[in-house]
Amino acid sequence: MSKPHNFSAGPGILPEDVLKQASDACINFDNLNLSLLEISHRSKNYEKVIDESHAIIKELFEVGDDYDVMYLGGGASLQFAMVPYNLLTDKGYAAYVNTGVWASKAIKEAKILGNTKVIASSEDKNFNYIPKGYDIPTDADYLHITSNNTIFGTQLKEFPKTNIPLVCDMSSDIFSRKVNAKDFTLIYAGAQKNMGPAGSTMVMVKKGALGKTGRKMLSMLDYQVHIKGGSMYNTPPVFPIYVTLLTLRWLKKNGGVAWIEKINQQKADLLYNEIDRNTLFVGTTAKEDRSNMNACFLTTKPELEAEFDKLWKDANISGIRGHRDVGGYRASMYNALPLESVKVLVDVMKEFEKKFA
Ligand SMILES: *Cc1c(COP(=O)(O)O)cnc(C)c1O
Numbered sequence: 001m002s003k004p005h006n007f008s009a010g011p012g013i014l015p016e017d018v019l020k021q022a023s024d025a026c027i028n029f030d031n032l033n034l035s036l037l038e039i040s041h042r043s044k045n046y047e048k049v050i051d052e053s054h055a056i057i058k059e060l061f062e063v064g065d066d067y068d069v070m071y072l073g074g075g076a077s078l079q080f081a082m083v084p085y086n087l088l089t090d091k092g093y094a095a096y097v098n099t100g101v102w103a104s105k106a107i108k109e110a111k112i113l114g115n116t117k118v119i120a121s122s123e124d125k126n127f128n129y130i131p132k133g134y135d136i137p138t139d140a141d142y143l144h145i146t147s148n149n150t151i152f153g154t155q156l157k158e159f160p161k162t163n164i165p166l167v168c169d170m171s172s173d174i175f176s177r178k179v180n181a182k183d184f185t186l187i188y189a190g191a192q193k194n195m196g197p198a199g200s201t202m203v204m205v206k207k208g209a210l211g212k213t214g215r216k217m218l219s220m221l222d223y224q225v226h227i228k229g230g231s232m233y234n235t236p237p238v239f240p241i242y243v244t245l246l247t248l249r250w251l252k253k254n255g256g257v258a259w260i261e262k263i264n265q266q267k268a269d270l271l272y273n274e275i276d277r278n279t280l281f282v283g284t285t286a287k288e289d290r291s292n293m294n295a296c297f298l299t300t301k302p303e304l305e306a307e308f309d310k311l312w313k314d315a316n317i318s319g320i321r322g323h324r325d326v327g328g329y330r331a332s333m334y335n336a337l338p339l340e341s342v343k344v345l346v347d348v349m350k351e352f353e354k355k356f357a
Contacts, residue, residue, distance in 0.1 A: 008319035076190035148173035153296035196244030298328035
């Protein structure tokens with residue numbers, strides 16, 4: 001059987017070409033006849049990986065030397081703690097917008113480290129919309145937002161305008177669309193949704209933003225230590241960083257963020273149009289807040305779910321079962337998912353309607 005159409009929510013699909021190059025590097029990296037997994041991270045050959053990888057992130061975000069980039073372990077979840085640890089002052093407070101499970105987890109960590117205010121939330125409706133029109137404080141140490149809510153399928157279409165440092169968890173839509181990166185003080189993303197494999201997390205921070213908390217810092221949790229070490233204060237996750245680089249090279253070579261944004265829009269339009277047209281499906285979120293990455297939907301006749309499941313499985317589709325917090329289905333359409341796969345899913349939805357409506 002050929003490779004399934006992979007709508008997995010995370011870790012998500014990677015380009016075929018990237019997987020091939022990654023497996024080659026496991027045996028023979030950079031013509032060394034050694035595996036990438038068995039050489040020093042401080043070798044010249046690996047240093048090139050780190051340097052290019054930092055540079056390509058800045059290039060795709062269109063920022064210059066006023067930002068530092070680092071790769072860390074611990075997933076985006078460690079950033080829920082590192083952000084307040086590095087930015088939240090003794091007397092100050094942090095402002096958070098609660099748009100889902102991941103945002104809630106970020107808030108939980110910040111509350112342990114200092115004063116934290118939730119200034120807006122969509123928890124009242126099981127996070128099926130993005131809060132709007134709330135007041136943004138001017139005196140908070142930072143405002144934390146989540147650009148794409150992977151589990152509930154909502155996405156910020158506009159970012160808050162503010163003069164306080166803006167911090168964003170972009171784990172599930174990084175480099176899926178153009179953003180004005182210069183508006184952010186800190187952006188972080190676990191790689192495994194849209195940028196690479198699990199194991200490495202990207203953090204990009206504006207110069208001058210750090211070192212203000214007055215806290216005595218633990219080395220491994222101090223961004224400044226990792227920046228100074230060039231992502232090599234300790235042994236970095238060498239293989240995930242390499243595969244992330246390959247994925248970013250793939251994106252750049254094909255036309256960068258502007259190129260993928262168009263395709264991502266086509267994929268999302270195709271699927272959401274079918275969800276709205278098809279009498280057997282309904283979307284779970286407010287239309288204006290729909291995520292172009294994760295589309296959540298339900299069958300209007302839950303008793304037919306088993307029939308639908310059979311159809312998409314027969315069509316070689318994988319990974320569209322919904323998250324337990326929402327139920328139904330979730331189709332994740334990350335950068336590497338071809339438009340063709342969405343067409344196959346839409347055809348299956350049409351067939352389902354024809355047979356059972
Ligand atoms: C998956 C996800 C996380 C958690 O990432 P880990 O790497 O598993 O810690 C955080 N935020 C968002 C938006 C996510 O999608």
